[in-house]
Amino acid sequence: MWRTARDSVCLFCRSATRPRTALVETPQTQSWLGLRAFATRPHEPRDRRPSRMVLSDRVSQGPRSRDGPKPRREVDGPWSATNRTVANIDPDRRRGGEGRGRGGPPSRGGPPGRDRGGTRERYLGETRDKDATRFKALKMQRSLASVSYRERLTVKNRISDVDSFDQFNLLPPIQEAIQNEVLKGMVDIKPTPVQRLAVPALMGQPIGRQEREPDPRQSQRRAVEKRREEFLLAAETGSGKTLAYLLPVINALKEGEAGDEAVAAYEKRLAAEQEHRGGAPVSEWIDKFEPHPNHARPRAIVLVPTAELVSQVLTTAKKISHVAKLKVRGISATYNPLKIERNMYSHGGIDMIVATPHLLASMADSDPNILSRVSHLIVDEADSLFDRSFSAETSKILDRATPSLKQLILCSATIPRHLDNYLAAHFPHIRRIATPNLHAIPRRVQLGVIDVAKDPYRHNKLLACADAIWTIGKDAAMHEGASKDEVDVKRIMVFVNERETTQEVADYLLSRGIDAIAMHRDTPENRQSEMLASFTSNAPLSTKADGSDAGSSPVPSAARRLPNTKVIVATDLASRGIDTVAVRHVVLFDVPHTTIDFIHRLGRAGRMGRRGRGVVLVGKHDRKDVVAEVKEAMFMGQALI
Numbered sequence: 001m002w003r004t005a006r007d008s009v010c011l012f013c014r015s016a017t018r019p020r021t022a023l024v025e026t027p028q029t030q031s032w033l034g035l036r037a038f039a040t041r042p043h044e045p046r047d048r049r050p051s052r053m054v055l056s057d058r059v060s061q062g063p064r065s066r067d068g069p070k071p072r073r074e075v076d077g078p079w080s081a082t083n084r085t086v087a088n089i090d091p092d093r094r095r096g097g098e099g100r101g102r103g104g105p106p107s108r109g110g111p112p113g114r115d116r117g118g119t120r121e122r123y124l125g126e127t128r129d130k131d132a133t134r135f136k137a138l139k140m141q142r143s144l145a146s147v148s149y150r151e152r153l154t155v156k157n158r159i160s161d162v163d164s165f166d167q168f169n170l171l172p173p174i175q176e177a178i179q180n181e182v183l184k185g186m187v188d189i190k191p192t193p194v195q196r197l198a199v200p201a202l203m204g205q206p207i208g209r210q211e212r213e214p215d216p217r218q219s220q221r222r223a224v225e226k227r228r229e230e231f232l233l234a235a236e237t238g239s240g241k242t243l244a245y246l247l248p249v250i251n252a253l254k255e256g257e258a259g260d261e262a263v264a265a266y267e268k269r270l271a272a273e274q275e276h277r278g279g280a281p282v283s284e285w286i287d288k289f290e291p292h293p294n295h296a297r298p299r300a301i302v303l304v305p306t307a308e309l310v311s312q313v314l315t316t317a318k319k320i321s322h323v324a325k326l327k328v329r330g331i332s333a334t335y336n337p338l339k340i341e342r343n344m345y346s347h348g349g350i351d352m353i354v355a356t357p358h359l360l361a362s363m364a365d366s367d368p369n370i371l372s373r374v375s376h377l378i379v380d381e382a383d384s385l386f387d388r389s390f391s392a393e394t395s396k397i398l399d400r401a402t403p404s405l406k407q408l409i410l411c412s413a414t415i416p417r418h419l420d421n422y423l424a425a426h427f428p429h430i431r432r433i434a435t436p437n438l439h440a441i442p443r444r445v446q447l448g449v450i451d452v453a454k455d456p457y458r459h460n461k462l463l464a465c466a467d468a469i470w471t472i473g474k475d476a477a478m479h480e481g482a483s484k485d486e487v488d489v490k491r492i493m494v495f496v497n498e499r500e501t502t503q504e505v506a507d508y509l510l511s512r513g514i515d516a517i518a519m520h521r522d523t524p525e526n527r528q529s530e531m532l533a534s535f536t537s538n539a540p541l542s543t544k545a546d547g548s549d550a551g552s553s554p555v556p557s558a559a560r561r562l563p564n565t566k567v568i569v570a571t572d573l574a575s576r577g578i579d580t581v582a583v584r585h586v587v588l589f590d591v592p593h594t595t596i597d598f599i600h601r602l603g604r605a606g607r608m609g610r611r612g613r614g615v616v617l618v619g620k621h622d623r624k625d626v627v628a629e630v631k632e633a634m635f636m637g638q639a640l641i
């Protein structure tokens with residue numbers, strides 16, 4: 001009778017769309033009651049954020065048990081006051097006592113001397129502010145409190161009691177690759193928190209909560225349901241998640257190689273053929289009659305959302321596989337078709353593929369065997385890859401790989417509620433490995449705010465952005481070993497919300513003497529990869545302080561030049577996961593739409609324990625309160641939920 005269908009008309013705004021819980025006028029209500037229905041709640045604002053953009057605060061917990069008690073339904077309606085078991089008292093009034101409620105009598109119980117000349121109002125304002133902060137802080141704490149004390153203790157112990165990669169039971173070539181290739185030149189190499197948790201877990205060693213003795217009936221059911229192991233790795237940006245999954249997966253591939261019967265039989269036949277041919281090349285024979293069992297059938301797949309990430313993850317994977325003697329190849333839209341075919345169908349087989357979902361899914365459509373031997377599937381940046389734009393392809397790959405799959409690993413720095421719910425529905429037994437600082441921007445990253453509505457910018461955001469970059473650039477520094485007339489090159493990332501704005505901002509910055517490039521699909525590839533390479537390399541970069549070594553600079557010759565900065569202007573997706581270790585400064589040209597975007601954008605600076613600084617430009621129509629909350633949460637080191 002109290003219909004809440006979408007096509008109804010709201011009594012408050014008379015619009016077709018309606019607030020979720022407001023009661024609405026329907027023919028039935030009119031005929032039955034003979035009067036018009038009225039809403040029981042104030043109208044909710046229409047621009048509510050979609051829940052898919054909201055970070056989950058229960059990442060480390062599994063879904064609620066199906067057998068557990070059902071949550072009480074909220075009673076709401078004209079008869080909601082009846083049959084209550086709890087008094088419906090406004091908590092504000094109950095707590096504050098007299099004078100706390102709005103419009104209440106003047107306080108007699110307040111602190112002495114505070115009830116005259118507006119001081120009391122200020123005092124009340126302050127306490128309310130403090131309450132609000134405490135409320136938010138409490139809300140944030142809830143995600144920690146709901147992880148049991150026992151679990152937190154074990155997680156904490158696990159994080160602190162492993163202080164070397166040698167303590168993981170990785171094969172010797174993989175240990176060697178860590179020291180001599182991946183983290184080469186670093187002193188005092190230690191696994192990061194997520195690596196301490198994830199590497200042993202993915203290798204089948206116990207971590208975290210010691211499971212209670214399982215109910216035999218339940219474990220029987222689980223054994224049937226659970227055909228593979230599923231993991232969620234959730235840890236802050238720049239915390240080393242790539243190595244956390246690559247090390248155990250490559251280790252498993254190498255271990256599996258020895259016991260692979262198909263490969264062993266193939267090697268035997270190959271040796272016989274070689275002997276038969278008396279040392280003549282056998283490649284033709286291989287191609288025609290006896291392709292390797294791994295020929296175009298990788299055993300592990302890493303899915304990432306962008307071509308830039310394909311090449312980044314591939315570089316790290318190759319460093320390990322080169323020592324471990326495994327074949328890892330990449331597939332992305334930036335490769336020409338010939339290269340893709342060569343990579344996929346190289347004789348001798350492939351062990352691991354790093355790819356974007358669209359390309360791999362379309363290849364699997366034409367050759368379903370491609371995914372027939374996959375034992376490990378990693379979905380990096382899982383919140384993007386299970387989002388609308390990628391989920392069809394990602395799910396298709398997952399479905400095709402399922403028969404042979406042993407481990408599914410999802411990995412992300414942010415777990416929005418939509419992903420959390422999706423996991424609870426589709427992967428109820430997934431093991432959640434979440435680090436304690438998840439969803440928090442590290443305190444070593446600071447955030448400055450520029451109000452562009454004020455003087456001297458007067459709503460000129462472009463000018464404010466250029467000014468911010470000039471200020472950063474002017475603070476010239478020199479690294480050790482640089483000559484006296486040289487300065488360090490500062491690498492700055494500017495983030496905008498819309499792809500179309502990237503070029504506009506980059507062009508303006510160029511006109512103001514700043515070496516900037518927009519990262520979008522029309523940017524010349526060589527210039528883009530050259531710029532990106534300088535952002536992802538840790539090596540110090542210097543230039544002549546007077547700009548005399550500008551060479552073929554894109555900055556117009558008439559412009560006053562800022563010689564020691566390089567700027568990339570990008571949207572969030574273009575930079576997801578990119579390991580911009582050299583970046584210390586991020587400018588948020590637009591206020592990000594969600595806290596998820598805040599985390600990823602500011603996460604390009606201050607990676608792996610480095611310090612960083614963000615500057616956000618706030619205009620007249622931007623949510624200053626959101627920016628203030630993010631800034632405060634960053635200062636407090638709290639999660640942005």
Ligand SMILES: Nc1ncnc2c1ncn2[C@@H]1O[C@H](COP(=O)(O)OP(=O)(O)OP(=O)(O)O)[C@@H](O)[C@H]1O
Pocket residue numbers: 182183186189190191192195235236237238239240241242243412413576577578579581603607608
């Ligand atoms: N144990 C370690 N010690 C020092 N540096 C490390 C360690 N593990 C990884 N790194 C380095 O840390 C940097 C960031 O790692 P990575 O790109 O894997 O982060 P991430 O967690 O995937 O970040 P994002 O969420 O932004 O994708 C890389 O340059 C990597 O080489």
